[in-house]
Amino acid sequence: MDKLVPDVNDAVADITDGASLAVGGFGLCGIPSALIQAVLDNGARDLRVASNNCGVDDFGLGILLGAHRISRMTSSYVGDNKEFERQFLSGELEVELTPQGTLAERLRAGGVGLAAFFTPTGVGTQVSDGGLPWRYAPDGSVAVASPPKEVREFNGRQYVLEEAITADFALVRASRADRLGNCVFDLTTQNFNPLCAMAGRTTIVEAEEIVEVGAIPPAQIHLAGIFVQRVVALTPEQIALKRLERRMVRPRPAVDVGAVPTSAAGADGTTE
Incomplete structure (x- = not known):
């Protein structure tokens, strides 16, 4: 097709x-x-x-x-x-x-x-316990919060249920x-x-x-x-049309204007 x-x-x-x-x-x-x-x-x-x-x-x-x-x-x-x-x-x-x-x-x-699936990530936090702000009210209070999720134990470890x-x-x-x-x-x-x-x-x-x-x-x-x-x-x-979210570069090292670049110096220290 x-x-x-x-x-x-x-x-x-x-x-x-x-x-x-x-x-x-x-x-x-x-x-x-x-x-x-x-x-x-x-x-x-x-x-x-x-x-x-x-x-x-x-x-x-x-x-x-x-x-x-x-x-x-x-x-x-x-x-x-x-x-x-x-x-x-x-x-x-x-x-x-x-x-x-x-x-x-x-x-x-x-x-x-x-x-759905079970994962240990987030167990014991608001991810599993609920209460994460999903939407705020205009006055700054929490209008909608995340609900608590099912937690089960497998082989002695807690896991939280996450929906697909x-x-x-x-x-x-x-x-x-x-x-x-x-x-x-x-x-x-x-x-x-x-x-x-x-x-x-x-x-x-x-x-x-x-x-x-x-x-x-x-x-x-x-x-x-x-x-x-x-x-x-x-x-x-x-x-x-591509953009960078944040450009991260190392700062340039300070250059001594009186110094002679190694690549430009002759065997006797003279330059051309």
């Missing part, structure tokens, strides 16, 4: 108000930025999104947040997004904070058909894909992309390169096409 669609706007045309989305990426690495922009242009509101984070104020999921299109986030990291913080603390946004490994496993569980995540739509970005939806994610862009793709009932892939069926060796496929319903080829401009 050829799953290639003409462009990103056609790919997201049936995402309507109230839809749930699983969105790949980590920070700004490997995010489906073109599909996110198309969802913004499409006008869908009251979206419930599961993603590791919510982008930054002016890029990634941050553009949907800034337009007040997102009503609920399930995330493990909120980063440096000031608008996210403002909406959460003012009661405009509901947020379910989830340990990162737990979030990954909840998405994977949803993709393979498991209803599935979504109406999954938005992911692949480095390469074929027309059947088989995908490859380069390096760290693998992050949450395959997991979100598995959790979506309708999975939409934006790909930097479309290759012929059979061009990707089976052992090199990171996401099987069985999980994908639509593939869209990115334009060169969309491929080039």
Whole structure:
């Protein structure tokens, strides 16, 4: 089945108000930025999104947040997004904070058909005991708090029950894909992309390169096409639009302007 669609706007045309989305990426690495922009242009509101984070104020999921299109986030990291913080603390946004490994496993569980699983992560904290603020009231009080979860003992250790995540739509970005939806994610862009793709009932892939069926060796496929319903080829401009969330570099060492660089000095210490 050829799953290639003409462009990103056609790919997201049936995402309507109230839809749930699983969105790949980590920070700004490997995010489906073109599909996110198309969802913004499409006008869908009251979206419930599961993603590791919510982008930054002016890029990634941050553009949907800034337009007040997102009503609920399930995330493990909120980063440096000031608008996210403002909406959460003012009661405009509901947020379910989830340990990162737990979030990954909840998405994977949803993709393979498991209803829930037990994990030791979070036992003895508000993750298991309940009481984490999900939504604040305008006066700063907690309007909605997380409920307590089932805890069981296995082999002398406590485990908390976490429910799987599935979504109406999954938005992911692949480095390469074929027309059947088989995908490859380069390096760290693998992050949450395959997991979100598995959790979506309708999975939409934006790909930097479309290759012929059979061009990707089976052992090199990171996401099987069985999980994908639509593939869209990115334009060169969309491929080039990539951002760094935070640039971290080492400070340059101080340079003595009177010193002679070793590489420029002769055997007798003279320079040319």
